[in-house]
Structure formats: C-alpha cells, structure tokens
Amino acid sequence: MSTPYTATPLKSPQVAPDNTAFWEAAREGRLLVRHCKSCGKPHWYPRTLCPFCMGDTEWKQASGRGTIYSFSVTRRAGPTPFCIAYVTLEEGVTMMTHIVDCDLDTVRIGQQVKLTFTPTEDGPPVPTFAPAEAG
Amino acid sequence: MSINGKAYIVGAYEHPTRKAPDKSVAQLHAECARGALEDAGLTLQDVDGYFCAGDAPGLGMINMVDYLGLKVRHVDSTDTGGSAYIAHVSHAAQAIAAGKCNVALITLAGRPRSEGSSGTQARNWGANLPDQPFEAPYNAVTVNLYAMVAMRHMFQYGTTSEQLAWIKVAASHHAQHNPHAMLREVVTVDDVLNSPMISDPLHKLDCCVVSDGGGALIVARPEIAARLKRPKVKILGAGEAVKGQLGGEVDLSWSGAAISGPIAFEEARIRPSDIKYASIYDSFTITVLMQLEDLGFCKKGEGGRFVADGNLISGVGKLPFNTDGGGLCNNHPANRGGITKVIEAVRQLRGEAHPAVQVKNCDLALAQGTGGYLGSRHGSATVILERE
Numbered sequence: 001m002s003t004p005y006t007a008t009p010l011k012s013p014q015v016a017p018d019n020t021a022f023w024e025a026a027r028e029g030r031l032l033v034r035h036c037k038s039c040g041k042p043h044w045y046p047r048t049l050c051p052f053c054m055g056d057t058e059w060k061q062a063s064g065r066g067t068i069y070s071f072s073v074t075r076r077a078g079p080t081p082f083c084i085a086y087v088t089l090e091e092g093v094t095m096m097t098h099i100v101d102c103d104l105d106t107v108r109i110g111q112q113v114k115l116t117f118t119p120t121e122d123g124p125p126v127p128t129f130a131p132a133e134a135g
Numbered sequence: 136m137s138i139n140g141k142a143y144i145v146g147a148y149e150h151p152t153r154k155a156p157d158k159s160v161a162q163l164h165a166e167c168a169r170g171a172l173e174d175a176g177l178t179l180q181d182v183d184g185y186f187c188a189g190d191a192p193g194l195g196m197i198n199m200v201d202y203l204g205l206k207v208r209h210v211d212s213t214d215t216g217g218s219a220y221i222a223h224v225s226h227a228a229q230a231i232a233a234g235k236c237n238v239a240l241i242t243l244a245g246r247p248r249s250e251g252s253s254g255t256q257a258r259n260w261g262a263n264l265p266d267q268p269f270e271a272p273y274n275a276v277t278v279n280l281y282a283m284v285a286m287r288h289m290f291q292y293g294t295t296s297e298q299l300a301w302i303k304v305a306a307s308h309h310a311q312h313n314p315h316a317m318l319r320e321v322v323t324v325d326d327v328l329n330s331p332m333i334s335d336p337l338h339k340l341d342c343c344v345v346s347d348g349g350g351a352l353i354v355a356r357p358e359i360a361a362r363l364k365r366p367k368v369k370i371l372g373a374g375e376a377v378k379g380q381l382g383g384e385v386d387l388s389w390s391g392a393a394i395s396g397p398i399a400f401e402e403a404r405i406r407p408s409d410i411k412y413a414s415i416y417d418s419f420t421i422t423v424l425m426q427l428e429d430l431g432f433c434k435k436g437e438g439g440r441f442v443a444d445g446n447l448i449s450g451v452g453k454l455p456f457n458t459d460g461g462g463l464c465n466n467h468p469a470n471r472g473g474i475t476k477v478i479e480a481v482r483q484l485r486g487e488a489h490p491a492v493q494v495k496n497c498d499l500a501l502a503q504g505t506g507g508y509l510g511s512r513h514g515s516a517t518v519i520l521e522r523e
Contacts, residue, residue, distance in 0.1 A: 011257075011271050014260075014264075014268050014271075016263075023268075042383065043382040043383045044269075045268075046269075047265070052382055069287070069387075070284070070510075072279045072335050073335045074276070074278070074334040076332075077255035077276045078274060084273050084279045086283060086387075092383075095269065095383065096269060109286065109290040126273070
C-alpha cells in the first residue's frame with residue numbers, strides 16, 4: 001500500500017500582533033521558536049510571556065531538524081489524505097505540523113525529519129517536515 | 136470543604152430521539168428538562184439553579200433561563216466540552232453545599248446529525264485563538280487529534296488495533312439491549328478492523344455515533360432527596376482538570392483523567408477497585424483506554440490487555456462500562472457525551488438499567504469524561520456516585 005503526498009495549499013494562519021515576526025521569517029524559509037529570557041527554556045506554540053515562568057521571551061531560529069513524536073494519516077477529512085504529526089525539534093519543543101513529500105504510508109514515529117515550508121491559501125507559508133533521508 | 140454527601144442526583148432523563156430535524160435545539164433542552172423533573176417528581180418552580188454549556192444557544196444560560204421560564208439564583212455555564220456536564224454535577228453539589236441553590240437543573244441538547252456536523256469536518260476556530268495559527272493550517276480536526284494519541288500509545292506500549300476494537304465490541308454487546316441506541320448490531324473485532332480507516336489507526340467503528348438529542352439531570356440537597364420517591368444517588372466525590380500541550384513538552388501518554396480521577400477518589404474515600412460500574416466517555420475507542428489507565432483501573436500501558444476479551448462487557452468482564460451502548464453505539468448528543476455518562480451511571484445505581492446489562496449490587500459507580508481534544512487540549516471531569 002502506498003499513499004502519495006498530495007501538495008495542497010493549507011488553511012491560512014491568523015496573523016496576530018504577537019506572531020508577525022514568525023510569519024515574516026516563514027516567508028524567508030526560517031523557523032522561529034520563542035525562548036524565555038529568564039528561565040532560558042524554549043516553548044511552543046509561541047507566546048510573549050513564558051508558559052513556564054511568565055518571563056519575557058524572544059525569538060531564536062531553530063535548526064529545522066526534528067523527530068516524529070506521533071502522527072496520523074488522515075484519510076477521510078478532506079479531498080486527499082494528509083499526514084498530521086507532532087514533531088519534536090532539536091531544540092526540545094514539540095510542534096503540530098504535517099509530514100510532506102513522501103509516501104505517507106512510510107511515516108514512522110522516531111523518524112528524523114527536516115523543515116520545509118508549505119504554501120497556504122492566502123497567507124504566509126507554514127512549517128512542515130519531510131523525511132531527512134531521501135526516500 | 137468536601138462535597139461528599141452534600142447533594143444527590145434526584146432526576147435523570149435521556150431524550151429518546153437520535154434524529155430530530157423537526158425540533159429546535161432550545162426545544163430539545165426544554166423536553167430534557169421536563170423529562171428530568173418528571174423523573175425526580177419535581178416541578179419547574181422547584182428549580183433555583185441552572186447549568187448548561189456551549190451546546191446551549193446564544194449566551195447559554197441567559198437565553199435558556201428565559202426560554203425555560205426558570206427563576207434561578209445560581210447559574211454556571213462552565214464549558215469543558217463534552218465533559219462539562221460531569222463538571223456541572225460537581226459544581227451543582229458545590230453550590231448546594233454553599234447554600235447558593237437547592238435544586239439544580241443541568242441540560243444538554245443538540246442536533247449535529249441533522250445539521251451535518253462530524254469529527255472529520257474542518258473546525259470553526261473563531262477569532263483570537265492563540266493556538267489557531269499553529270494548528271488550524273494542519274487541518275487538526277477531531278478524529279486526527281485522537282488518532283495521534285492512539286498511534287503514540289501503540290508505539291509506546293504495544294497496544295494493538297484488535298485491543299482497541301474490543302472496546303467497541305463491548306459497547307455493541309450492551310447496545311443490542313437498548314431500543315433507542317443508534318447502532319444495535321453486535322459487532323466483532325474483525326468488523327471494527329474491516330471498517331474504513333478514517334485516520335490511522337482509528338477505523339470508522341473506533342469512532343462514536345453522530346446523533347441528535349440531549350439529556351438533563353437534577354441535583355438536589357439531601358433534605359429534598361430524602362422526601363422524593365426515587366432511589367437515592369449520592370455524590371461522593373468529584374475532580375476536574377485541564378490538560379494541554381504543556382508549553383511544547385507534549386506528552387500524549389496521559390489524559391486529564393490522571394488528575395481529575397485521583398482527586399475524585401480521594402474525596403469519595405474509595406479506590407478504583409471498589410467501583411462496580413463505570414461510564415467512560417467514548418468519543419473514540421482510544422478515549423476509553425486512556426481514561427481507564429489514568430483512573431487507575433489498570434496500570435499505564437496495560438489498557439490494551441485490560442479491555443481485551445470482553446473485560447468491559449456486563450456479566451462477562453470485571454469492569455462493566457457504558458451499559459447503554461455509550462457514544463460508540465447509543466448516543467452522542469450535541470457531539471458531547473458527558474451527560475449520557477452520568478445518566479447511565481444513575482440508571483445502574485437505581486437498578487434501572489436494562490436487565491440484560493444491569494450490574495448486580497451496583498452500589499458504587501463512576502462517570503468520567505474528557506472534552507475538547509485528547510491530542511491537543513482538553514478538560515477532564517470525574518464524578519463518583521453511591522446508591523444509598
């Protein structure tokens with residue numbers, strides 16, 4: 001069995017005053033993660049105040065390397081199957097995303113993935129991930 | 136202050152409809168309210184507290200208090216999704232214990248079947264949700280947010296699709312006796328595994344029904360419960376929790392039941408092994424498995440073995456669950472299953488469940504719900520009840 005990835009523009013994110021920089025970076029192909037200036041911890045999704053200590057936070061660029069924590073090939077919610085996933089970034093935070101550019105039936109928990117961006121309907125591209133090794 | 140013994144569930148009613156294109160949502164709320172009051176032997180004039188959640192139209196209690204003709208001195212529209220109505224039982228007991236009301240009415244109703252709403256549909260995220268930009272683009276619907284929990288459980292603990300299927304099989308064994316159940320046919324593990332894959336690893340038969348309908352509960356202070364003619368169902372303990380993505384330290388191996396459950400058991404001063412019947416929210420099979428583990432009915436990771444081979448079937452296994460057929464087979468009104476969980480627990484404690492599924496000497500029961508999305512953020516509510 002194989003389930004090819006079908007390139008589909010995704011629903012646009014609601015750009016808000018506290019995440020404008022994130023989407024500007026996304027348009028340049030960079031993934032930003034918010035880190036706390038007090039406790040030093042990164043968190044996800046981005047907030048201006050740290051969810052661990054309420055300290056002020058700042059953007060830092062992520063490496064774009066990660067590991068699949070969980071996933072599900074969703075076959076009956078939309079015109080074509082897609083693979084929703086949680087990916088744990090090298091920086092330690094786990095983010096919701098899609099796995100793209102591969103046979104979706106080969107996706108596995110623990111798989112190494114690398115950052116890529118997927119266009120949205122009328123907004124900035126959103127971070128998605130593809131298998132780090134070709135095939 | 137503990138709520139143990141401070142209030143009783145004196146009325147319970149599940150609307151018999153499963154498809155109501157000819158009724159309004161407010162009308163269903165009213166029919167449920169009347170049904171529960173009649174069950175209790177009380178009237179509209181006795182109600183001085185009202186509880187509802189997001190399924191109620193408009194601003195919820197403001198619109199519904201006016202529509203129902205209630206004269207209340209206490210209202211609460213806590214909304215933790217499908218678990219809200221279990222939390223409402225606890226909140227009603229708190230309000231009664233604090234002297235804020237004497238007779239509390241809780242209602243739920245909705246028409247997702249007639250309105251074509253389901254767990255694979257794109258969600259309406261609304262404005263200003265902080266998580267929307269980072270989740271809505273990925274089409275996080277209902278089913279895939281539970282599927283990712285199941286996928287992780289399988290990876291971490293070796294749980295299988297066959298084991299999850301047993302949860303549906305058990306529910307179907309119960310539903311065959313419920314004339315109102317949407318799905319009354321007994322199914323096998325193979326039936327579940329051969330049903331269409333919706334979102335890996337959840338098949339169609341791992342998912343609950345989409346039904347119209349509703350339910351209502353009446354909670355009253357002990358002095359009022361004592362003069363009513365119905366069997367007495369005492370509230371022993373309750374717990375609540377909200378669990379999310381933990382700042383990005385996502386851990387799908389446990390649910391909010393791991394917090395709400397122990398709080399409820401401590402207040403009730405009993406242990407999971409004391410429970411004779413459990414209503415466990417079953418939006419999906421994995422929802423049941425997670426909550427059973429988190430409530431302490433088995434160890435974390437052993438849920439798959441615990442539910443297999445009919446262990447949840449009344450008269451067969453050790454822990455009879457959802458003897459009305461649950462959300463998986465009977466009813467999931469408003470896409471929110473919390474109130475039907477309490478209603479079937481009340482039936483069991485009163486000895487009024489269907490004879491084929493009635494648990495013998497059922498003196499202690501639990502109702503557990505999660506609401507929202509197990510894979511992203513959800514509320515959890517647990518209530519423990521005793522037949523007096």
